[in-house]
Amino acid sequence: MTVTNSFTWMIGGPQGSGINSVAENFAKACIRGGLHIFANIEYHSNIKGEHSYYRLRVESKAPRSHVDWVDLLVALDRETLFGDMNKAHPTHRGHRHEVSPGGGIIYDRSLNLTPDSFGRDDIRLFPIPYMDLLVEALKEFGKDKELSKYQVMVNTIALGASLGLADYDFDLATEAIREGFTGRKAALGDLNVSAAKRGYEYVKTSFGEDAFPIKLRKQPLSGKRMMIRGVQAVAIAKLKAGCGFQTYYPITPATDESEYLESHQKDYNMIVVQAEDEISAINMATGAAHAGLRSSTSTSGPGFSLMAEGLGWAGITEAPGPVVVLYQRAGPATGLPTRTEQADLRFALHAAHGEFPRIIIAPGDVVETYYDTFDAFNYAEHYQVPVILLTDKFLASTYQDIPPFNGDNLKVDRGDMVRESDLATSTDYRRYRWTEMGISPRAIPGQKGGIFWTTGDEHDEYGHITEAPDIRIKMMRKRMRKIELAGQVIPDSKKATLYGSKSAPITLVGWGSSKGAILDGMEDLMSDGIETNFLQVRYVNPFPTNFVQQALGPARRKIAIENNYSAQMAGLIREKTGIAMDNNIVKFDGRPFSQNEIYEGVKEIIKNGIKEVTVSHA
Amino acid sequence: MLELKTYRTQVHNDWCPGCGDFGIVNAIQMTLLEMQLEPHRVAIFSGIGCSGKTPHFVNAYGFHTLHGRVLPIATGARLSNPGLTVVAVGGDGDGLGIGAGHFVNTGRRNLDFTYVLYDNGVYGLTKGQASPTLPKGVKTKSMPAPAIIERVNPIAMAVASGYTFVARSYALDVRHLKQTLRAAIEHRGSAFVDVLQTCPTYNDINTKEWYGGEDLPVKAPRLYKLEDSGYNGVVADPSTDEVNTKKGNALLKSFEWGDKIPIGVFFKMEVPTFEDQLALRMPALKDKPFVEQDIYNRDITPLLDELT
Numbered sequence: 001m002t003v004t005n006s007f008t009w010m011i012g013g014p015q016g017s018g019i020n021s022v023a024e025n026f027a028k029a030c031i032r033g034g035l036h037i038f039a040n041i042e043y044h045s046n047i048k049g050e051h052s053y054y055r056l057r058v059e060s061k062a063p064r065s066h067v068d069w070v071d072l073l074v075a076l077d078r079e080t081l082f083g084d085m086n087k088a089h090p091t092h093r094g095h096r097h098e099v100s101p102g103g104g105i106i107y108d109r110s111l112n113l114t115p116d117s118f119g120r121d122d123i124r125l126f127p128i129p130y131m132d133l134l135v136e137a138l139k140e141f142g143k144d145k146e147l148s149k150y151q152v153m154v155n156t157i158a159l160g161a162s163l164g165l166a167d168y169d170f171d172l173a174t175e176a177i178r179e180g181f182t183g184r185k186a187a188l189g190d191l192n193v194s195a196a197k198r199g200y201e202y203v204k205t206s207f208g209e210d211a212f213p214i215k216l217r218k219q220p221l222s223g224k225r226m227m228i229r230g231v232q233a234v235a236i237a238k239l240k241a242g243c244g245f246q247t248y249y250p251i252t253p254a255t256d257e258s259e260y261l262e263s264h265q266k267d268y269n270m271i272v273v274q275a276e277d278e279i280s281a282i283n284m285a286t287g288a289a290h291a292g293l294r295s296s297t298s299t300s301g302p303g304f305s306l307m308a309e310g311l312g313w314a315g316i317t318e319a320p321g322p323v324v325v326l327y328q329r330a331g332p333a334t335g336l337p338t339r340t341e342q343a344d345l346r347f348a349l350h351a352a353h354g355e356f357p358r359i360i361i362a363p364g365d366v367v368e369t370y371y372d373t374f375d376a377f378n379y380a381e382h383y384q385v386p387v388i389l390l391t392d393k394f395l396a397s398t399y400q401d402i403p404p405f406n407g408d409n410l411k412v413d414r415g416d417m418v419r420e421s422d423l424a425t426s427t428d429y430r431r432y433r434w435t436e437m438g439i440s441p442r443a444i445p446g447q448k449g450g451i452f453w454t455t456g457d458e459h460d461e462y463g464h465i466t467e468a469p470d471i472r473i474k475m476m477r478k479r480m481r482k483i484e485l486a487g488q489v490i491p492d493s494k495k496a497t498l499y500g501s502k503s504a505p506i507t508l509v510g511w512g513s514s515k516g517a518i519l520d521g522m523e524d525l526m527s528d529g530i531e532t533n534f535l536q537v538r539y540v541n542p543f544p545t546n547f548v549q550q551a552l553g554p555a556r557r558k559i560a561i562e563n564n565y566s567a568q569m570a571g572l573i574r575e576k577t578g579i580a581m582d583n584n585i586v587k588f589d590g591r592p593f594s595q596n597e598i599y600e601g602v603k604e605i606i607k608n609g610i611k612e613v614t615v616s617h618a
Numbered sequence: 619m620l621e622l623k624t625y626r627t628q629v630h631n632d633w634c635p636g637c638g639d640f641g642i643v644n645a646i647q648m649t650l651l652e653m654q655l656e657p658h659r660v661a662i663f664s665g666i667g668c669s670g671k672t673p674h675f676v677n678a679y680g681f682h683t684l685h686g687r688v689l690p691i692a693t694g695a696r697l698s699n700p701g702l703t704v705v706a707v708g709g710d711g712d713g714l715g716i717g718a719g720h721f722v723n724t725g726r727r728n729l730d731f732t733y734v735l736y737d738n739g740v741y742g743l744t745k746g747q748a749s750p751t752l753p754k755g756v757k758t759k760s761m762p763a764p765a766i767i768e769r770v771n772p773i774a775m776a777v778a779s780g781y782t783f784v785a786r787s788y789a790l791d792v793r794h795l796k797q798t799l800r801a802a803i804e805h806r807g808s809a810f811v812d813v814l815q816t817c818p819t820y821n822d823i824n825t826k827e828w829y830g831g832e833d834l835p836v837k838a839p840r841l842y843k844l845e846d847s848g849y850n851g852v853v854a855d856p857s858t859d860e861v862n863t864k865k866g867n868a869l870l871k872s873f874e875w876g877d878k879i880p881i882g883v884f885f886k887m888e889v890p891t892f893e894d895q896l897a898l899r900m901p902a903l904k905d906k907p908f909v910e911q912d913i914y915n916r917d918i919t920p921l922l923d924e925l926t
Contacts, residue, residue, distance in 0.1 A: 310687065
């Protein structure tokens with residue numbers, strides 16, 4: 001039976017073998033052919049040699065998640081197939097068992113593997129002479145003497161072979177490959193296209209047209225589509241929002257965002273500073289915010305741990321920012337440094353000693369990431385609070401195709417600022433003036449008449465130190481009033497969403513990047529006759545208490561789904577609303593939820609009635 | 619008209635009587651007046667400790683930050699708002715203990731600003747513990763036992779870190795301090811001034827009398843001025859080996875301590891600042907600071923197109 005346009009492809013190989021570029025070229029070729037993709041990578045904390053793999057899901061309708069099986073596996077090395085079980089401390093069994101029945105494996109013919117070494121008789125094997133084909137391609141360009149230099153190009157041969165088996169339009173891939181080699185490197189583009197073509201033709205002639213049951217066919221394009229991942233959505237939103245100052249200290253997976261910004265700083269006029277540590281990163285950003293620029297910093301858990309102190313200073317000094325983007329990864333300490341997790345919800349909420357207002361937004365997908373990042377800068381300046389954008393490695397590094405952002409309705413709101421002309425008529429400017437709303441109009445250093453003091457000590461309206469109990473009470477109330485205000489002003493429609501019918505017998509509850517897997521998993525459950533709805537909590541603070549209460553009040557069975565050990569959002573919901581979850585589905589192996597894990601988790605709860613299910617396909 | 623009182627605030631000053639900090643804050647105010655810098659064009663940043671209260675006593679934009687973090691916060695503010703004259707102040711524990719990493723890396727950047735270290739050898743506000751600049755073997759009043767670790771040398775650290783103006787002065791010699799601060803503020807680049815300072819409450823070793831050399835066999839002030847000794851730390855041509863020679867001289871000089879202690883300019887060199895380097899990357903910075911530019915209506919369409 002032939003299946004069209006529903007396909008999961010995976011390429012695995014040692015770190016440094018160029019799996020990213022071929023996977024992204026394949027994805028681009030699919031998008032240009034009107035197909036839709038979801039592409040996520042798993043890699044080790046290592047520069048060269050350790051096993052990494054890239055998974056590309058292609059569908060006729062936009063997928064929002066991945067699945068745990070592979071229809072076509074491309075192995076650039078033996079480890080991708082069989083794992084590293086021969087090592088003293090093995091970490092994985094390889095991917096051959098993940099191949100779906102009837103699926104196929106492309107691998108290097110020179111590994112001389114017998115079919116029974118795969119331990120399966122329900123899959124198709126496509127041994128390819130990677131090196132022979134590469135040498136042919138190099139000969140065409142007179143470079144066959146430099147084989148070692150171009151060895152990495154077997155990845156492109158494997159891409160060509162994949163396209164051939166899926167019988168996809170080769171010209172679309174040609175275009176994608178060429179785009180990676182511009183200017184002086186253009187000749188390399190031709191060489192790569194030739195290598196891909198050889199892989200493409202080899203499978204056609206050696207295995208025949210119908211060797212593989214899944215075909216990819218072009219579809220009519222539904223308008224422009226961008227291939228974008230979370231870090232890019234964040235970075236572009238920062239530029240759109242007028243952020244003028246970004247700091248960072250190198251850390252996975254946050255650094256890509258800062259590098260993106262730095263590579264575009266010339267065209268967009270944004271200062272990007274690599275700080276000596278995250279302590280410096282957040283404090284520089286707060287200094288910049290106080291001095292008048294929109295500012296931000298990006299990090300992951302270990303860096304955010306160091307930022308706790310600075311966050312408190314931004315809070316008590318009512319700095320108009322920074323926006324802190326926290327890309328969660330599996331902790332604590334170094335944890336699983338290149339893997340994903342949603343375990344910093346409580347930490348983001350409570351980081352730093354004492355009490356101060358902060359806004360925390362946890363976007364669920366790449367589109368929400370863009371709009372939430374934009375909003376974050378408005379909130380930072382409007383409410384003069386630090387804002388944390390809480391996302392994760394999975395969302396940061398996962399590609400999806402979406403229509404270009406329409407920013408027409410995005411308006412910069414710089415909050416209540418005093419003008420020099422107003423200050424000229426007053427001799428008594430107070431940076432922390434009491435106001436009913438708690439927000440004091442802010443001056444920018446350099447403004448005549450706007451001189452203010454600010455301090456991490458408790459202070460009076462001028463910003464001078466005080467330890468007076470009555471002023472302390474007023475100032476605490478003033479600051480905390482701002483988060484109450486934000487809670488009233490920001491509409492519930494931004495803070496949380498209920499997907500599906502209000503009366504569904506099962507309510508799934510989640511936050512952040514698991515949104516896609518939950519939505520896709522719900523469809524699987526529905527086809528199985530199990531109706532669910534999904535409450536996505538997007539604002540951690542101010543928390544949408546009423547909305548959540550109303551959504552969960554009538555719910556019969558409530559299941560929290562979280563990429564952490566202790567179901568932190570479930571705890572927060574109970575704290576805010578008094579409503580307890582009936583069940584939890586948790587995952588804390590450092591990998592993101594797949595579509596099928598949502599289905600499997602819910603099924604297991606229904607079947608066995610157990611309180612908590614831990615899923616892991618890794 | 620600008621007068622000394624223009625730079626003063628009415629905030630109650632709670633430093634101990636006789637504290638060296640008074641000399642420093644007075645010198646800062648006098649320097650600003652002498653340079654005719656309008657208060658709203660100046661921002662004073664401080665860390666935590668007695669010295670941390672400095673901004674509250676100066677009528678200028680004032681940032682009283684976190685322990686050890688004064689330099690990052692001053693850096694962020696200066697970079698986003700380079701029209702400001704930025705003076706950062708802090709104690710020796712603040713700058714060379716908890717903030718040592720920032721001290722080193724700020725020097726590397728050569729930002730155009732001035733950092734004034736209140737160097738008294740003790741953590742005053744927490745009641746007299748040994749600070750990073752207290753010599754080994756010394757026991758001040760409230761310490762239970764003499765220090766058993768070596769001190770750091772702020773001048774040598776500053777030179778090695780890349781500060782392009784490195785000087786020392788004395789809190790009780792306001793005239794010299796004012797002259798040094800002025801040179802530091804006028805210097806284009808990161809200026810570091812190590813201000814030897816008495817703590818009458820907790821440092822009973824390095825007292826006014828000690829600096830005056832009253833304990834010496836032949837009574838004579840310990841402090842002497844580098845410029846009077848024929849020392850010249852100014853690099854005339856930064857493109858030559860003179861840089862290393864002058865840095866070497868400064869390091870050697872910085873280890874003089876005891877009966878004779880040099881004050882004055884140890885090292886000075888004019889090279890492009892961090893702000894200059896940023897303006898090379900972003901020519902728009904040459905026109906005016908981003909804080910005065912409209913960066914709120916950027917066209918991101920080309921970035922979106924790149925992704926299609």
